[in-house]
Amino acid sequence: MVDRQQLESRVRIDLTAVVVAVDAGQPYVLTVDTDDAPGIALPSGPLVPGHRTLQAGLRAWVEAQTKCRLEYIEQLYTFGDRTSSPMEAGEEIDHRAVSIAYLALVSMPTDQLEMQAHWLSWYALFPWEDRREGPSPLINDLHDRLLAPASQTVTRNKRVWRQRVDHIFGTGLLPWDEERALERYEMLYAAGLVEETHRDHDQPPPSASAAAAGVSLAADHRRILATGISRLRAKIKYRPVLFELMPPEFTLSQLQKTAEALSGIPLHKQNFRRLVEQQNLVEETGGVATDTGGRPAKLMRFREDVQLERPSPGLRVSANRRARARAS
Amino acid sequence: MVDRQQLESRVRIDLTAVVVAVDAGQPYVLTVDTDDAPGIALPSGPLVPGHRTLQAGLRAWVEAQTKCRLEYIEQLYTFGDRTSSPMEAGEEIDHRAVSIAYLALVSMPTDQLEMQAHWLSWYALFPWEDRREGPSPLINDLHDRLLAPASQTVTRNKRVWRQRVDHIFGTGLLPWDEERALERYEMLYAAGLVEETHRDHDQPPPSASAAAAGVSLAADHRRILATGISRLRAKIKYRPVLFELMPPEFTLSQLQKTAEALSGIPLHKQNFRRLVEQQNLVEETGGVATDTGGRPAKLMRFREDVQLERPSPGLRVSANRRARARAS
DNA sequence: CGTCTTATTCTCAGGTTGAGTATATGCTCA
DNA sequence: TGAGCATATACTCAACCTGAGAATAAGACG
Incomplete structure (x- = not known):
């Protein structure tokens, strides 16, 4: 040796x-x-x-x-x-x-x-x-440039390269990930x-x-x-890290806005709410936020003991298809 | 600075x-x-x-x-x-x-x-x-020792400590992860x-x-x-890494055995098979393996182009509850 | 030929998920 | 003060996924 x-x-x-x-x-x-x-x-x-x-x-x-x-x-x-x-x-x-x-x-x-x-x-x-407001028009530009001959890197086959681009950028018929x-x-x-x-x-x-x-x-x-x-x-889909970013008290809408900010996609409000409640990630503080512009929202806090309870608590966020389609 | x-x-x-x-x-x-x-x-x-x-x-x-x-x-x-x-x-x-x-x-x-x-x-x-043959009896021994006073580390509260142990070791009523x-x-x-x-x-x-x-x-x-x-x-649940461990040709049973070996839990045969087929991860080679001891199994190979197609191909393995309960 | 063993196909009930409708509640401003 | 607005919250439903198991197929062995 x-x-x-x-x-x-x-x-x-x-x-x-x-x-x-x-x-x-x-x-x-x-x-x-x-x-x-x-x-x-x-x-x-x-x-x-x-x-x-x-x-x-x-x-x-x-x-x-x-x-x-x-x-x-x-x-x-x-x-x-x-x-x-x-x-x-x-x-x-x-x-x-x-x-x-x-x-x-x-x-x-x-x-x-x-x-x-x-x-x-x-x-x-x-x-x-x-892509919270739908795929930005910019993506078409990038897509075109990626398909231009000069951009093609390792892969020889043009069809395979296109497939790779579509796969990674969610273009063509493939979904955005x-x-x-x-x-x-x-x-x-x-x-x-x-x-x-x-x-x-x-x-x-x-x-x-x-x-x-x-x-x-x-x-x-x-x-x-x-x-x-x-x-x-x-x-954020399998661990409650979202809460590290939140203030001590927050509304479910704020929580959703945060999740959307990070993931870059719009989420279905009712389902997001269902998920959070089902998982028992939060509890009501009793207070309400009145500055919402509409009906006041209940204030929530993160349940600290969640870490111990559930196997892998997190938010399996998934795109809201309607919102996704609306803006495209 | x-x-x-x-x-x-x-x-x-x-x-x-x-x-x-x-x-x-x-x-x-x-x-x-x-x-x-x-x-x-x-x-x-x-x-x-x-x-x-x-x-x-x-x-x-x-x-x-x-x-x-x-x-x-x-x-x-x-x-x-x-x-x-x-x-x-x-x-x-x-x-x-x-x-x-x-x-x-x-x-x-x-x-x-x-x-x-x-x-x-x-x-x-x-x-x-x-735990392919169910939870080993050894787990009880470990569980007891972890609950012995000497083992308790940071956490003061005895109940919280027990919960943490149960959570991580899947003891009590909590599931094994x-x-x-x-x-x-x-x-x-x-x-x-x-x-x-x-x-x-x-x-x-x-x-x-x-x-x-x-x-x-x-x-x-x-x-x-x-x-x-x-x-x-x-x-292995979200990327097709299993195939890195397989020979060029294999049967679905061998693939399952490999998945079980790694994850340490028994899998439901029919569902495992359904998963692999649905995901289109493999294709038949045409050959059969006759040394199975029963009905000969079709030989399979990994479909190389999968990497490009699916967003995140993998095997969402999950324990077979019956087998899990049987041996406990 | 019956039995053993493994492979393969099919079924079914319950749960999860995407999506949508309906209702509640406070605010603002005519 | 009450109509309209804007958001919050509750409930519904169909499609799909998932866990579990029954039923059938095909070679081997006596």
């Missing part, structure tokens, strides 16, 4: 955070300003000896850079940095650094949003992911339809494409965010 | 593999012998400059140590090593190393199993996880009911407990394996 000590390479660990909050029915991600090109990045920093755990290191960096204190944290993925082509066959390692990405959820007091304008709406970065946010971003990257592709290859961006492709972030941070979005969209 | 360059700590990256195969209805994990105490470990090694990607590094180490060539690989989790208490509040970092764990699936030719006896059955390590393999191991670890607890705290193991607690591995490798088991048990 090889002598491990001599060969091993010591690398820097970068900790990167996708910090998510929802306010007024919009999903936000916490960002910081940078000096380099794109100007915006996710909070991140290297692991230093003072950090007792990886999560503690992450917390420290986020707090130092944004004053934001994290509660719920889960690990997302570890990237061998210096990504040249995401997804395909694993990325190249920059032997100087490996970055570990985390997803954090915070319940945002409204004032914090305005205080430091570092919260960026998800859908400024991924315009095609917001909101959980495929990461795959969609990676496909756009591979096809050269986002700014990062050209930046990573030291090419000038083709002037035309910028329009529909959304705001880009430093390094591979937009990809990391896409990973977080996909994970979160999947997770 | 702090000067990053001065503070950052460079650490070693360890790559660890959970390589899974199924043979004759038994799930196996690939292991290597070590000189240190427990004698058995998962294949692993440090990232070295020669490795072009993290996955390539993993492949190289596994191949060097076991001659086993990996196909399907996915990342499991990144651990800040030198685990003192898993789960609770994140583990302490050994600032010398961080380890990235991967799950790999291989289809095992029968001869390879015998050639190098480095394949260890999952259920030698986690006896309580095999095969996906909670990791939580079960971590609870046993925290309660001092597996050897690793005492080893990690430099205590002598209480002589009595060894019986039911299963074989242990080096470092935190048994925990990493538990992570892999949980992930795999969850994943």
